[in-house]
Amino acid sequence: MEPSFSINPVSDVEQLLSYSFMVNALAAGSIVAVMAAVVGWLMVVRRESFAGHTLSVMSFPGAALAALVGWPLVWGYYLFCAGGAIAIAAGAGVLGRRDLAQESAATGTVQVAALALGFVFLSLYGGVLENLETLLFGSFLGISSGQVLTLAAVAVTVLACLALAGRPLLLASVDEVVARARGVPVRALSVAFLLMLGLSVAATAQITGSLLVFALLVAPAAAAQQLTARIGMGLALSVALGLAVTWLGLGCSYFTNWPVGFTITTLAFLVYVAARMVRLA
Amino acid sequence: MLAHEFIRNALLAGSCVALASGAIGYFVVLRGQVFAGDALSHVAFTGALAAAAAGWDLRVGLFLATVAVALGLAALGRREPADDTTIGVVFSWVLGLGVLFLYLYSSGSAGGEGAVAARTLFGSIFSLSRGEAWVAAGVGIGLLVALGAIARPLLFATLDPAVARVRGVPVRALGLAFLVLLGVDAGEATQAVGALLLLGLLAAPAGAAQRLTANPVLGMALSMTIALGSVWVGVTLSYAISALPPGSAIVGVAVGCYVLAALIGGRIRRGRRMRRGGAIPSRA
Numbered sequence: 001m002e003p004s005f006s007i008n009p010v011s012d013v014e015q016l017l018s019y020s021f022m023v024n025a026l027a028a029g030s031i032v033a034v035m036a037a038v039v040g041w042l043m044v045v046r047r048e049s050f051a052g053h054t055l056s057v058m059s060f061p062g063a064a065l066a067a068l069v070g071w072p073l074v075w076g077y078y079l080f081c082a083g084g085a086i087a088i089a090a091g092a093g094v095l096g097r098r099d100l101a102q103e104s105a106a107t108g109t110v111q112v113a114a115l116a117l118g119f120v121f122l123s124l125y126g127g128v129l130e131n132l133e134t135l136l137f138g139s140f141l142g143i144s145s146g147q148v149l150t151l152a153a154v155a156v157t158v159l160a161c162l163a164l165a166g167r168p169l170l171l172a173s174v175d176e177v178v179a180r181a182r183g184v185p186v187r188a189l190s191v192a193f194l195l196m197l198g199l200s201v202a203a204t205a206q207i208t209g210s211l212l213v214f215a216l217l218v219a220p221a222a223a224a225q226q227l228t229a230r231i232g233m234g235l236a237l238s239v240a241l242g243l244a245v246t247w248l249g250l251g252c253s254y255f256t257n258w259p260v261g262f263t264i265t266t267l268a269f270l271v272y273v274a275a276r277m278v279r280l281a
Numbered sequence: 282m283l284a285h286e287f288i289r290n291a292l293l294a295g296s297c298v299a300l301a302s303g304a305i306g307y308f309v310v311l312r313g314q315v316f317a318g319d320a321l322s323h324v325a326f327t328g329a330l331a332a333a334a335a336g337w338d339l340r341v342g343l344f345l346a347t348v349a350v351a352l353g354l355a356a357l358g359r360r361e362p363a364d365d366t367t368i369g370v371v372f373s374w375v376l377g378l379g380v381l382f383l384y385l386y387s388s389g390s391a392g393g394e395g396a397v398a399a400r401t402l403f404g405s406i407f408s409l410s411r412g413e414a415w416v417a418a419g420v421g422i423g424l425l426v427a428l429g430a431i432a433r434p435l436l437f438a439t440l441d442p443a444v445a446r447v448r449g450v451p452v453r454a455l456g457l458a459f460l461v462l463l464g465v466d467a468g469e470a471t472q473a474v475g476a477l478l479l480l481g482l483l484a485a486p487a488g489a490a491q492r493l494t495a496n497p498v499l500g501m502a503l504s505m506t507i508a509l510g511s512v513w514v515g516v517t518l519s520y521a522i523s524a525l526p527p528g529s530a531i532v533g534v535a536v537g538c539y540v541l542a543a544l545i546g547g548r549i550r551r552g553r554r555m556r557r558g559g560a561i562p563s564r565a
Contacts, residue, residue, distance in 0.1 A: 049369035050316040091543070101313035105488030108315040109539045112481040116532035123526050211380070215373035222366045259384045265377025272370045 061118030219268035297421025303508030351464030481532030492546030
């Protein structure tokens with residue numbers, strides 16, 4: 001059946017939900033959107049967007065290593081995301097105190113080191129990564145029910161950990177000096193957060209590709225922060241925007257046949273621009 | 282090794298790109314704009330794909346995209362630390378556009394999209410023609426001259442923007458001009474070492490230099506030297522070991538220098554602290 005768009009939204013949604021691959025895509029997209037919105041909100045507060053992007057790029061060396069050694073793809077993702085998180089934390093922490101300029105140099109160096117390794121793995125492997133496009137742009141529409149369950153488990157773990165560490169983590173993110181004085185383990189929390197970021201990125205990247213995961217991390221959270229400085233409100237808004245962008249993006253992609261990566265990133269960008277306009281007005 | 286035409290081309294283009302990236306990278310790290318450099322190198326990918334979809338020369342799209350986004354970042358970004366979020370949002374969208382162009386291109390003319398994507402993403406310093414190598418060299422030298430012209434006020438504006446503004450230095454205009462230089466560099470380096478590996482020449486040598494010295498002239502010279510050395514050693518290594526891709530070899534050397542510098546830099550700092558009798562060093 002060809003996708004046919006009508007003015008009646010109810011029949012459109014019914015049409016979408018009549019395919020099991022669309023149901024799986026919507027379920028996975030929703031889980032990813034919620035997890036990315038929460039983790040991304042903290043990432044934006046902590047000004048670690050560059051680290052987030054670096055971790056989302058780790059899926060390339062991860063996939064190349066997995067191809068070389070013959071592991072399942074996922075293992076490579078998790079290995080490199082965890083390793084990358086630790087390397088970023090180590091590089092940034094050499095000076096003891098947060099120095100954003102040096103931290104960005106360290107993060108960039110970790111990123112290129114991982115990418116260079118990826119090319120070496122690829123060259124040793126000898127073949128071509130057939131799924132290069134999938135790797136970069138994801139395969140939203142080929143998700144199995146098993147993957148949805150795994151994704152849900154990862155999301156629950158990450159959100160539970162963040163909820164447990166929420167208060168001290170937030171204090172350490174907003175005011176490091178005060179947090180240190182109050183005895184909050186700032187360093188340990190920073191490493192733990194990067195690991196959580198890496199875990200959620202690795203889980204998400206299998207489905208959305210390494211490019212889209214970053215859009216879902218940063219854009220809804222950035223838009224939410226333009227609109228409110230309150231914590232609960234900001235988190236809720238970030239999640240709501242993330243879900244809306246994902247659902248609309250999947251729907252648009254289904255009816256127009258444009259790639260999902262394009263529709264979701266464009267909607268996310270428009271939401272951010274709108275939020276900035278609202279703030280200026 | 283030098284008897285091969287492709288090695289001579291690689292060294293010519295690589296050296297000029299490395300010198301330009303080393304010098305520009307010094308300011309990039311000093312200004313905390315490594316993420317902007319990263320974003321611009323990915324933007325080059327979208328630009329090249331857009332040009333491919335429209336049937337233009339790839340380089341036109343590449344430079345147009347990097348310079349346009351550099352201008353956009355300068356316009357959107359405020360001085361404040363919110364910058365990295367703006368960059369993230371803008372460039373994730375530009376990547377999304379890249380997906381669209383890839384889709385348009387692959388549905389327009391059957392096949393071939395893989396080759397374009399691979400060539401722009403990964404570059405190949407060993408497949409430059411004589412003409413391309415000279416263009417790269419020219420752009421590299423042009424960038425160095427342009428940077429030299431604004432280096433002094435730019436350094437002032439970077440280290441102390443408030444005082445610089447009071448002294449009549451056009452801080453905003455300099456920031457804009459610098460981002461445009463960075464954009465041109467990203468476009469050029471993309472062809473030489475590939476969009477994904479540009480950061481290797483931008484961040485690692487400059488980061489290493491700044492861990493070793495706080496003196497700007499010395500630091501910039503060191504950064505350029507490390508970048509140049511990385512290209513030469515990397516090209517040689519890659520020539521000797523056929524399984525080692527040239528981009529990886531170059532970046533590998535640069536990252537090695539960074540790790541070494543971080544270790545040595547930490548030791549120097551600890552030594553100073555000990556001589557001062559355990560006082561916490563104040564970082565200027």
